[in-house]
Amino acid sequence: xxxxxxxxxxxxxxxxxxxxxxxxxxxxxxxxxxxxxxxxxxxxxxxxxxxxxxxxxxxxxxxxxxxxxxxxxxxxxxxxxxxxxxxxxxxxxxxxxxxxxxxxxxxxxxxxxxxxxxxxxxxxxxxxxxxxxxxxxxxxxxxxxxxxxxxxxxxxxxxxxxxxxxxxxxxxxxxxxxxxxxxxxxxxxxxxxxxxxxxxxxxxxxxxxxxxxxxxxxxxxxxxxxxxxxxxxxxxxxxxxxxxxxxxxxxxxxxxxxxxxxxxxxxxxxxxxxxxxxxxxxxxxxxxxxxxxxxxxxxxxxxxxxxxxxxxxxxx
Numbered sequence: 001x002x003x004x005x006x007x008x009x010x011x012x013x014x015x016x017x018x019x020x021x022x023x024x025x026x027x028x029x030x031x032x033x034x035x036x037x038x039x040x041x042x043x044x045x046x047x048x049x050x051x052x053x054x055x056x057x058x059x060x061x062x063x064x065x066x067x068x069x070x071x072x073x074x075x076x077x078x079x080x081x082x083x084x085x086x087x088x089x090x091x092x093x094x095x096x097x098x099x100x101x102x103x104x105x106x107x108x109x110x111x112x113x114x115x116x117x118x119x120x121x122x123x124x125x126x127x128x129x130x131x132x133x134x135x136x137x138x139x140x141x142x143x144x145x146x147x148x149x150x151x152x153x154x155x156x157x158x159x160x161x162x163x164x165x166x167x168x169x170x171x172x173x174x175x176x177x178x179x180x181x182x183x184x185x186x187x188x189x190x191x192x193x194x195x196x197x198x199x200x201x202x203x204x205x206x207x208x209x210x211x212x213x214x215x216x217x218x219x220x221x222x223x224x225x226x227x228x229x230x231x232x233x234x235x236x237x238x239x240x241x242x243x244x245x246x247x248x249x250x251x252x253x254x255x256x257x258x259x260x261x262x263x264x265x266x267x268x269x270x271x272x273x274x275x276x277x278x279x280x281x282x283x284x285x286x287x288x289x290x291x292x293x294x295x296x297x298x299x300x301x302x303x304x305x306x307x308x309x310x311x312x313x314x315x316x
Contacts, residue, residue, distance in 0.1 A: 001076065001077050001289075002075070002076045002077075002286070003073045003074060003076070004073075004074035004075075004288065005072065005074045006073055007073075008070075008072040008073040008074075009069065009070070009073050011069045011072070012066065012069055015062065015065050015069065018062070018065075019062055022058055022062075026055075053307070054311075056304075056307050057304045057305075057307045057308040057311075058304075060300045060301070060303045060304035060307065061300075061304045063297075063300045064297045064298075064300040064301040064304065065297075067293045067294070067296045067297035067300065068293070068294060068297040070290075070293045071290040071291075071294040071297065072290070073290075074288055075288070075289050075293065076286045076287060076288050076289060077286070077287060077289050078285070078286055079285055079286075079287045085125055085126070085127075085188035085189070086123075086126045086188050086189050086190070086191065086280060087126070087127040087128075087143045087176050087179055087180075087188050087189070087191070088122065088126055088127070088128045088129070088143075088190075088191050088192075088193060088280060089128075089129045089130075089131055089143065089172035089175055089176060089190070089191075089192045089193070090115060090118070090119070090128065090130050090131070090193050090195075091131045091132075091133060091168040091169065091172050091192060091193065091195070091196075092111070092115065092130065092132045092133070092154070092157060092195055093111075093132075093133060093134070093163060093165075093194075093195055093196035093197060093225075094108070094132045094133065094134050094158065094159050094160055095133075095134045095135075095159065095160060095161065095162060095163040095196075095197075095198060096134070096159050096160065096161055096232060097163075097197050097198050097226075097232060097242035098111065098159055098197060099159050099232050100197070100226060100230035100231060100232050101230075101231070102226060102227045102229050102230040102231070103225075103226060103227070103230075103264070103266060104266070107197055107225060107226050107230070108157070108159060110265070110269060111195060111225060111266075112155065112157060113266060114266060114269040114270045114273050115154050115195075115273070116151055116154055117270055117273065117274075118270075118273035118274070118276070118277055119147060119150055119154070120147065120151075121274065121277050124145060124147075125145065126145070127143035127144060127145055127179060127188070128141075128143060128144065128147075128150055129141050129142050129143040129144065129150075129172070129175050129176075130150060130153050130154060131168050131171050131172050133163070133164050133165070133167060133168035133171070134159065134160030134161055134162055134163065134164065135161050135162030135163070135164055135201075135202045135203075136160070136164065136167075137164050137167040137171045137203070138171070139171055139174075140153045141153045142175055142178070142179070143175060143176065143179045162201045162202040163196060163198045163199065163200060163201045163202060164200065164201075164202040164203035164204075165194070165196055165199075165200040165203075165206050165209070165248065165249075165252070166200055166204035166205050166206045166208065166209035167202070168194060169192065169194065169206070169209040169210065169213055169220060169252070170204065170212060170213070172194075172213075172220075173192070173212065173213045173216060173218060176190045176192075189280075190218045191218065191219055191220075191221065191258075191280045192213070192218060192219070192256075192258070193220075193221050193223070193273075193276055193280075194221070194223070194249070194252070195222075195223040195225055195269075196222070196223070196224070196225070197224065197225045197226040197230070197242065197244050197245070198242065198244070198245050199245040199248055200248055206248050206251065206252050207251075207255075209252075210251070210252050210255035210256055211255070213256055214255055214256045214257070217257075218256065219253075219256050219257040219258035220253060220256040220258040221253060221258035221259045221260070221261070221280075222249035222250070222252050222253045222258065222259075222260050222261070223249070223261045223263055223273075224244050224245070224246035224249050224250070224260070224261070224262045224263070225244065225263050225264075225269060226242070226243070226244035226264065227243070227244060227264045228243040228244065229243070230242040230243055230244065244262075244264075246260070246262060259276065261275070261276070
């Protein structure tokens with residue numbers, strides 16, 4: 001919590017003095033009562049004593065003042081505000097290594113399930129597109145709010161050969177640009193989510209693609225998917241090791257202002273997608289919350305009045 005007008009907190013100083021004076025007064029009253037040695041007469045004059053209850057209205061009154069002072073200081077809090085518009089491009093690696101079985105049933109199948117859940121959880125007003133890539137890159141689904149079209153495209157993905165990460169980044173950027181040119185008002189914020197399990201083996205370099213998309217201020221969040229034990233069975237019974245390779249993906253995320261994630265199972269991948277969805281679906285705003293403190297002050301004032309009337313038949 002921050003304060004936009006912290007100078008008002010100086011009013012807490014006289015409040016502290018008031019509390020100290022109250023405590024001192026109560027102690028003096030206690031000493032005076034001890035000097036009154038005729039206890040039988042004291043019981044007749046004051047047969048009932050409120051005890052601890054007499055301090056509650058005063059405590060509630062002081063709490064009221066404190067809350068009001070903090071309210072005048074204009075406290076703020078960071079609030080997660082949903083974005084009403086956004087464009088998300090899902091760049092999906094469909095290279096042959098995605099057929100590895102280190103993730104059940106395969107990397108590809110588990111990634112498809114996670115991508116479908118990610119798409120379903122995004123707000124309906126978000127435009128979402130799909131860019132599958134292997135050695136070649138295509139925009140399978142331009143940014144759209146039609147979730148059914150997107151779901152069918154994800155379900156129909158099939159593996160290819162090689163991995164062109166740089167080309168996938170540029171294809172995603174170009175799809176966002178085309179949508180922005182069609183927008184009648186300011187274009188919505190955009191984000192690319194790229195999932196891959198290997199290093200760039202075709203097309204342009206990841207570094208050059210990162211520079212281009214960073215110039216457009218489009219962050220790329222990357223997911224390195226798989227384990228170090230990934231293998232693919234080749235025709236003839238041969239086995240090819242395909243360990244996940246994350247450094248290039250981490251560098252891509254760092255260069256573009258996105259986030260880098262690692263996932264070694266279908267459950268972890270779904271958690272990563274959920275985390276990315278919450279970050280692109282909300283923005284953090286600083287909002288004033290003085291109303292909460294003023295409301296709290298009014299509540300404590302009413303409590304002080306109610307306790308005083310109930311126990312002492314007077315207002316504090």
